[in-house]
Amino acid sequence: MKIVDLRTMRGPSYWSVKHHKIIVMKVDLEDLADKWSNAFSGLDKRLTKLLPDLGQPQTHTAYATPQALKHPPLTQELLADGEPLGHVIQHVALELQRLAGMTVHWGKSYPAHEAGVEYVVFAYQEERAGRVAGKAAVEIVEALCRKEKVDIKPIVAELHDIREEEFFGPSTYSIVAEAASRNIPYIQLQDSSIIQLGYGCNQKRIWATTTSYTSHAGVEVAGNKNRTKALLRNAGVPVPNGTTVYSEAGLRDAIDDLGFPIVTKPLDGNHGKGATINITNWKDAVAGLKAAQEYSRAVIVEQFIVGDDYRLLVVNGKLVAAAKRTPAAVKGNGTSTIQQLIEEVNKDPRRGVGHEKVLTSIKADKHTLDILKGQGLTLKSVLPAGQVLYLKSTANISTGGTATDVTDIVDPYNVLLAERVAGIVGLDICGIDLLTNDIAIPLNETRGAVIEVNAAPGFRMHIAPTEGLPRNVAAPVVDMLFPRGSTARIPIIAITGTNGKTTTTRLIAHMVSSKGYKVGFTTTDGIYIQGKQLQKGDCTGGQSAEFVLKDPTVNFAVLETARGGMLRSGLGFHTCDIAVVTNVAADHLGMRDIHTVEEMAAVKGVLPRTVRKNGWAVLNADDDLVYAMREKLECRVALFSMDENNPRILDHVENGGVAAVYEEGYVSIYKNSYKLRIDHAAEFPVTFGGRARFNIENSLATALTGYLCGFEKDEIKTALRTFVPSSSKTPGRMNVYKFPKFEVIVDYAHNTHGIGKFEEFLNQTSATRKIGMVSGLGDRRDEDTLGFARIAGRMFDEVILRQDRDLRGKTAEQLREIMTRGLQLDKPEVPIRYIENEMEAIDYALQNAPEGSVVVMFTENISGTLKKLDEFEQQFR
DSSP, X not given: OEEEEEEEEOSSOSSOSSOOSEEEEEEEOGGGTTOBGGGSTTHHHHHHHHSGGGGSOOSSOOBSSSSOOOOOOOOHHHHHHOOBHHHHHHHHHHHHHHHTTOOOOOEEEEEOSSTTEEEEEEEOSSHHHHHHHHHHHHHHHHHHHTTOOOOOHHHHHHXXXXXXXXXXXXXXXXXXXXXXXXXXXXXXXXXXXXXXXXXXGGOEEEETTEETTOOHHHHHHHHOHHHHHHHHHHTTOOOOOEEEESSHHHHHHHHHHHOSSXXXXXXXXXXXXXXXXXXXXXXXXXXHHHHHHTTOSSEEEEEOOOSEEEEEEEETTEEEEEEEEEOOEEEOOSSSBHHHHHHHHTTSTTEESTTSSSEEOOOOOHHHHHHHHHTTOOTTOBOOTTOEEEOOSSOOGXXXXXXXXXXXXXXXXXXXHHHHHHHHHTOSEEEEEEEESOTTSOHHHHTOEEEEEEESOOOHHHHSOSBSOOOOTHHHHHHHHSOTTOOSOOOEEEEEOSSSHHHHHHHHHHHHHHTTOOEEEEETTEEEETTEEEEESOOOSHHHXXXXXXXXXXXXXXXXXXXXXXXXXXXXXXXXXXXXXXOOOSOSTTBTTBOSHHHHHHHHTHHHHTEEEEXXXXXXXXXXXXXXXXXXXXXXXXXXXXXXXXXXXXXXXXXXXXXXXXXXXXXXXXXXXXXEEEEEGGGSGGGTTTTOHHHHHHHHHHHHHHHHTTXXXXXXXXXXXXXXXXXXXXXXXXXXXXXXXXXXXEEOOOSHHHHHHHHHHHHTSOOSOEEEEEOOOTTSOHHHHHHHHHHHHHHOSEEEEOOOSOOTTSOHHHHHHHHHHHHTSSOTTOXXXXXXXXXHHHHHHHHHOOTTOEEEEEOSOHHHHHHHHHHHHGGGO
16 A cells, blocks of 8 residues: 555645544555455454454544545444445544544545545544554555554554644643634644634734733742742732742751741742652751752742642632642552552543643652652552552642642632732732632631742643532633624635636725725735735645734735645635635646546635635626535525626525626626616726726626625725736736837736636737737646647737746646647647747747737746836836
8 A cells, every 4th residue: 555645634625624634645555456344354353453442433434425424433343344445544543543642533535536546534633643643544454454463552652742742731722622612713823832812913822821911020920939929928918938048058047947847849940840848857858959959049948838739720810710639649458569559540541641631640750759768668568558648749730630629619718819819910810829728718717828829820620620510711711812792803705716816816905905904815926914915926825824814913814715725735714704706617627636627616615615604605607616606505695797687696686695797887786676886897997998808707706795895885996996907916917018019918827718718808909910928837637738729829810839937747848749739720820939938938029029919928937027028118218
């Protein structure tokens, strides 16, 4: 078996609109092709022995088409009856991730176009883990088919390490999950643990449990235990007496002053690291000093307060949860060693490595061994029955401790105390640690004390306590970040189609900007923020969309969305407000396993399927494939057409729908029986006096989109009248240069559908001679290149044939032969001059253009072409 292609989808995609985080593998089964699981004797037993839980009930698995049907769980019986190997690989990839603590279940598999090749699609939690699991699944299934031995332990261990390194911690996850439940989008910032909640100017950020509102001063105060203690003591909060020391001499002075028992801990420590409690003799005090100085030269020495350990959590000034914490411990039975007791405790299914589960497994680390040594014990010692031995000096959950929820019994005095402490220190999210015999009694009556204040406190003990009620402490955090009535989103308009999407994107962005919005938009030539180009190149994929949505100055996004990005990694957003589909035609077929125009329509159709329920899909009613997209949509649909008598439009409007049509030379909006004329299309510069009918279509889509956004008629009209196509505003899209003796038009028409539309325009353009500079594209099918050349040969009086810099898989000779043949299909006598280099071809055209002629340059190097024409234009100024 061999993985031919492996892609990671991070957003809605052709393979799944609903399930965003999926791996798409194309697997060549090679000599195992056309064989199912029952063709390999004993495979069913070997596989279920290796992965016993493989046959457990799962959801949303399939072996069908991209629009998959449900399929039964992969049991030993099904394997024995016969299952496609792609389906087996899919289940193994999912199970490997589950064994590493990642809850994933969705997947599907189906044959590719090539014989013996399978698509295997499955969900992932962590991208790197998903890719590793997919590759491992292929190797495992092939090895088992060949009756080779397989050891999955190192694979699962690697996946587990990836999960611990990359998955959200429990606190972060709880906030992200709460935000997602409220339809608040999130983006994990690249190479960072920072999470952006919301889009554009409405975004907020979290880093674990620090937020956009967390005070730096508050964090600094909480990080300095002496400063914290002084502030609290001055505010009447009970705190332990203590001092800071730097040496054994200072430690001795502190003990003389405080007496035993004492606590030592690093001045700048956290999570209980370096802390030693209940020290009762000089030897242990020195050991505590050294342990603390591993983390901080300055060491706090303070009274040991007798009592249980409690954590009170305050969010936005209100106590939201409280937990009693108990250090990791074992209970003797009179026969088992301490090591055996630890192993027995760790068998609790709630315990795992790191943050994998609600409890952390207990490790007998150096700190534990020191505690045992201090009591004359080792890991081989046997504890008497009933004796409880604490294995850690602090009660942190991350070191194996447990937590019991006590939120409902906290005394009102202690509630007020916690809320005051958070305010005194100045933290929006604050964890207050205190020791007391009973949290249900006022702290000042139990002789307890606040021993620590924590910025970025962990939530795990509250969201998944060992005992008691779980508390949704993430909810008040999200309430604080996004108060009732506020929004986390910005409007998103997304545009796709085979042709016209770039111009439509720019028209819509111009219209929205004219309303005063701060627009970020993406196109095939770059990313623009408030009219300034910040990145150049084809920026129509998911990363470019995220670039705009992460920008804190943007309050409206207009995103051109091409099929390449959707097939490469999915969309960069999960929902949008309006999706525009201009058309679907035969282009890029045979690439990335899209072989038919119907399959291409399914790719483009992903976009309108992401529109929110009350949003709008703006569809071209003149295009059969685009019009058919409405059948799978849950959102509202609006149509546009160049034919006011289009039956689809008439039926749609009659049923209360909204539409835009080109009628009697006007761009008009139809709603019910009413007609709203926006303006005469010839008045829009982009239509070149009405000759560029393809830009009338784009104007229809733009006007309809503006109407659906609630813009006034005159605002739409003004926007369309003030959008003037130029090399700076619409590079490579109908850029016209008028020189004294001839005219040059630069365009990006690169497929049969696009050049066919351009032919309509050129036929209405007067010229003494029409000259075209064209090239073939190496990544198109021969028949597509032939069709493109045929139209070019028909529409021009003379052709300059050049080559692109990137031949995309074909040779210059191959492209020249196909293009020449196509150019002469309908007009064998058409003159063809072959000039391979594009810049040299431009020079020739400019030097030899007859008076009154029109030279059309279908360019690859847009910036280079426009620069050369600008320089040529300077001669006439």
